[in-house]
Amino acid sequence: MRYLLVTILALSVSAFAQTDEQRASIADRIKSFSTVCVAGEDCGGAPAGADMAQASLPGEAKYAGCAACHGANGGGGIGPALVGRDTDYIVxxxxxxxANEQVGAQSALMWGQAAALSDEDIQDLAEYVTGF
Ligand code: HEC
Incomplete structure (x- = not known):
């Protein structure tokens, strides 16, 4: 009886014993295949090519205040969509x-936004916006 118990114990222990290789293959099978990444978080890994190109543009920081009305990616909101416009149009x-010129019915909303922009700011913003 005692030998039987020992044998059963030994068998069950060996059933759970894994080699490093087995452990690695199990870990590989159950690892998550994607991560949920919230905008603004540092999610590790290299960003996509387009993001990298945009991140280095000086217009990105200047656009921060515009996003509230035009959307983070220029999709529009209170202000019209900017996506698809070319640099000359934006400039x-x-x-x-x-210059406080009337363009559309709501131009007054933009006069304050553009008042303090330098030529360089406008150029930077246009370059950033056309990258959407
Ligand atoms: C308070 C909301 C608001 C903010 C902030 C804002 N805009 Fe606008 N924007 C508007 C509105 C509304 C219009 C439409 C104005 C009109 O009727 O002429 C507009 C128009 C524009 C247009 C012309 C779009 C077109 O279709 O002709 C451009 C370009 C633009 N905004 C860029 C910017 C940039 C760049 C910033 C940041 C420096 C900015 N806006 C900030 C509301 C905003």
Whole structure:
């Protein structure tokens, strides 16, 4: 009887014993295949090519205040969508707003936004916006 118990014990222990290789293959099978990453978080890993190109543009920081009305990716909101516009169009509009020109019905909302922009700011913003 005692030998039987010892044998059963030994067998069950060996059933749970794993080699490093087995452990690695199990870990590989159950590892998550994706991560949920919230915007603004440092999620590790290299960002996609487009993100990397945009991250280095000086216009990104300047656009921070614009995003509230035009959307983080230029999709629009209170202000019109900017996505798909070319650089000349954006530069032209911002220059007009800076000069307090009436463009659309709500231009007054943009006059304050553009008032303090330098030519360089406008160029940087246009470059960033056309990258959406
Ligand atoms: C308070 C909300 C608000 C903010 C902040 C804002 N905008 Fe606007 N923007 C508008 C509105 C509203 C219009 C439409 C104005 C009109 O009727 O002429 C507009 C128009 C524009 C246009 C012309 C779009 C078109 O289709 O002709 C551009 C370009 C633009 N904004 C860029 C910017 C940039 C760059 C910033 C940040 C420096 C900014 N906006 C900040 C509300 C905003």
């Amino acid at each position: 032209g509009r911002l220059t007009a707003y800076r």
